[in-house]
Amino acid sequence: MSGIRPTGRLHLGHLVGTLVQWASFSRTDDAFLEVADFHALTTAYDRSESISQSVLEVAIDALAAGVDVQRATLYVQSHVPEIAELHLLLSMIVPISWLQRVPTFKDQIVALGPEIATYGFLGYPLLQLVDVAVMRADTVPVGRDQLSHLELGREIVRRFNHLYGPTLVEPQPALSEFPDVPGTDGRKMSKSYGNTIDLADDEDATTKKVRSMVTDPLKIRRHDPGRPEVCPVFKLHQIANVPRVPAIEAECRSGRLGCVDCKTELAESLNLLLRPLRERRGEISPELAAATLDEGTERARAVAAGTLATVRAAMHLR
Amino acid sequence: MSGIRPTGRLHLGHLVGTLVQWASFSRTDDAFLEVADFHALTTAYDRSESISQSVLEVAIDALAAGVDVQRATLYVQSHVPEIAELHLLLSMIVPISWLQRVPTFKDQIVALGPEIATYGFLGYPLLQLVDVAVMRADTVPVGRDQLSHLELGREIVRRFNHLYGPTLVEPQPALSEFPDVPGTDGRKMSKSYGNTIDLADDEDATTKKVRSMVTDPLKIRRHDPGRPEVCPVFKLHQIANVPRVPAIEAECRSGRLGCVDCKTELAESLNLLLRPLRERRGEISPELAAATLDEGTERARAVAAGTLATVRAAMHLR
Numbered sequence: 001m002s003g004i005r006p007t008g009r010l011h012l013g014h015l016v017g018t019l020v021q022w023a024s025f026s027r028t029d030d031a032f033l034e035v036a037d038f039h040a041l042t043t044a045y046d047r048s049e050s051i052s053q054s055v056l057e058v059a060i061d062a063l064a065a066g067v068d069v070q071r072a073t074l075y076v077q078s079h080v081p082e083i084a085e086l087h088l089l090l091s092m093i094v095p096i097s098w099l100q101r102v103p104t105f106k107d108q109i110v111a112l113g114p115e116i117a118t119y120g121f122l123g124y125p126l127l128q129l130v131d132v133a134v135m136r137a138d139t140v141p142v143g144r145d146q147l148s149h150l151e152l153g154r155e156i157v158r159r160f161n162h163l164y165g166p167t168l169v170e171p172q173p174a175l176s177e178f179p180d181v182p183g184t185d186g187r188k189m190s191k192s193y194g195n196t197i198d199l200a201d202d203e204d205a206t207t208k209k210v211r212s213m214v215t216d217p218l219k220i221r222r223h224d225p226g227r228p229e230v231c232p233v234f235k236l237h238q239i240a241n242v243p244r245v246p247a248i249e250a251e252c253r254s255g256r257l258g259c260v261d262c263k264t265e266l267a268e269s270l271n272l273l274l275r276p277l278r279e280r281r282g283e284i285s286p287e288l289a290a291a292t293l294d295e296g297t298e299r300a301r302a303v304a305a306g307t308l309a310t311v312r313a314a315m316h317l318r
Numbered sequence: 319m320s321g322i323r324p325t326g327r328l329h330l331g332h333l334v335g336t337l338v339q340w341a342s343f344s345r346t347d348d349a350f351l352e353v354a355d356f357h358a359l360t361t362a363y364d365r366s367e368s369i370s371q372s373v374l375e376v377a378i379d380a381l382a383a384g385v386d387v388q389r390a391t392l393y394v395q396s397h398v399p400e401i402a403e404l405h406l407l408l409s410m411i412v413p414i415s416w417l418q419r420v421p422t423f424k425d426q427i428v429a430l431g432p433e434i435a436t437y438g439f440l441g442y443p444l445l446q447l448v449d450v451a452v453m454r455a456d457t458v459p460v461g462r463d464q465l466s467h468l469e470l471g472r473e474i475v476r477r478f479n480h481l482y483g484p485t486l487v488e489p490q491p492a493l494s495e496f497p498d499v500p501g502t503d504g505r506k507m508s509k510s511y512g513n514t515i516d517l518a519d520d521e522d523a524t525t526k527k528v529r530s531m532v533t534d535p536l537k538i539r540r541h542d543p544g545r546p547e548v549c550p551v552f553k554l555h556q557i558a559n560v561p562r563v564p565a566i567e568a569e570c571r572s573g574r575l576g577c578v579d580c581k582t583e584l585a586e587s588l589n590l591l592l593r594p595l596r597e598r599r600g601e602i603s604p605e606l607a608a609a610t611l612d613e614g615t616e617r618a619r620a621v622a623a624g625t626l627a628t629v630r631a632a633m634h635l636r
């Protein structure tokens with residue numbers, strides 16, 4: 001089980017961090033792939049205008065990235081009411097202190113401001129566990145920063161099973177190490193920094209963005225030696241231009257390769273990498289994306305309803 | 319809109335405090351009468367075995383007390399998934415601090431112990447508002463101790479309507495003053511004190527319980543003058559034997575009336591008061607109660623689904 005928050009147009013970071021993985025899961029596992037629109041609300045409840053458009057963008061990009069929706073179940077979180085029901089039921093057994101001690105809770109309030117400290121935001125890790133538990137998923141791919149959320153989720157499952165008998169599956173983490181995807185300004189690629197290369201950009205826009213990228217600040221003239229390890233352009237070569245990485249590294253260090261040429265080559269590589277996805281993207285109508293989500297949601301609901309019936313019975317609800 | 323928590327067999331306190339009011343609402347208003355099983359979980363999540371039985375007991379007693387389910391909608395909270403969905407959606411906009419400052423929050427943790435301090439317990443007043451808002455109810459009968467919950471609920475509605483445009487109805491309180499119903503030991507009648515006179519008791523059991531009641535501790539011998547104002551037996555006369563109250567008060571104060579006779583008269587009055595309800599009770603099968611709840615729940619869901627669609631649209635969810 002894996003989810004993505006629909007917070008806007010998807011970018012290269014989403015492709016490398018999530019969609020490539022989703023495409024692979026969809027071919028080898030019984031994957032539940034969730035467009036987590038409730039989760040998008042926890043940090044953007046006051047600017048939700050674009051969420052339904054963003055939900056469709058995720059579906060279009062997932063299909064374009066090769067997710068096999070015949071085998072995998074691609075669905076919209078808020079269209080599975082069983083998720084809200086299980087969240088409410090499990091809320092009764094989760095001590096407030098467990099949620100307050102999650103490291104990201106206080107960090108995010110500092111980062112995003114006090115207006116983020118809502119009841120729903122406090123329950124974020126519980127809702128993540130519910131996403132997993134309602135689909136009876138046994139494995140969750142997580143980055144290192146999400147391990148504490150999953151550990152809390154496992155604790156909630158153990159508490160439930162202790163109180164009401166073995167009912168829920170305790171999910172295991174599959175630790176994923178994603179390559180670091182820098183944006184055009186060298187910081188982590190993120191919509192909120194305005195530094196993204198979007199999957200929906202055209203090739204000219206991509207080239208223009210790459211040309212504007214920051215590089216090693218000590219490489220000022222064309223033939224100055226560069227330091228690839230501090231250069232975001234080099235990091236993107238490592239993602240989009242793998243066979244040429246050793247040569248580019250050597251030529252940059254020696255001063256033979258200037259930044260303008262290096263960026264031109266990166267822009268070409270990126271556009272080459274993204275071309276098939278962008279072509280498929282153009283062929284996927286919003287109607288097809290919506291229909292795909294509806295079909296996946298129906299399958300997801302069938303699984304979720306089964307889990308909820310088991311949970312209600314375990315809790316002795318009629 | 320009014321709710322009752324299914325926490326066991328109903329007693330005289332429920333009849334006087336809630337069921338009589340429900341019967342009256344059901345004849346004059348479009349009443350939504352909720353069996354609040356989610357709310358029962360917030361304080362009894364670890365002993366939920368009896369909840370589904372208790373749900374049926376409420377329905378049986380409500381029918382026996384004369385609730386007109388043709389006009390009023392009698393339904394089970396946890397069978398309306400829209401309640402859980404609206405709760406999750408509204409959780410995104412409710413500051414944690416609003417919930418923490420509710421007076422009953424800290425009081426109840428002191429009274430019931432720290433294991434009550436769950437995420438669901440913190441969200442209790444939000445769930446109460448959701449119960450009301452999802453049915454678009456404009457009026458809620460509340461006791462003085464619940465006024466702060468309703469005020470918080472009104473604040474949540476105002477915040478929602480401010481963020482997303484006018485959508486939810488701001489419910490008004492209808493302040494209800496209920497007579498004080500003491501149990502056999504003089505404390506408030508409550509299952510947790512084991513001092514109840516149950517609607518399902520037979521007449522002998524009722525008589526036995528009344529005989530065991532505490533009275534004015536200073537009235538030791540039959541002809542000692544008594545103090546009706548401190549006597550729980552007298553308080554129950556005020557509920558079940560109203561026409562005789564002035565005479566009993568005078569006879570008790572003068573010492574003419576002994577406690578044994580006074581209790582005998584009370585037991586007869588209580589049994590007389592409860593007899594029609596108990597007879598109807600015996601004619602209501604669990605199957606009829608269940609079918610009544612199912613029918614009411616279906617009607618409640620239709621209203622709730624309409625509200626949820628409006629809320630989702632206001633929040634721009636697809």
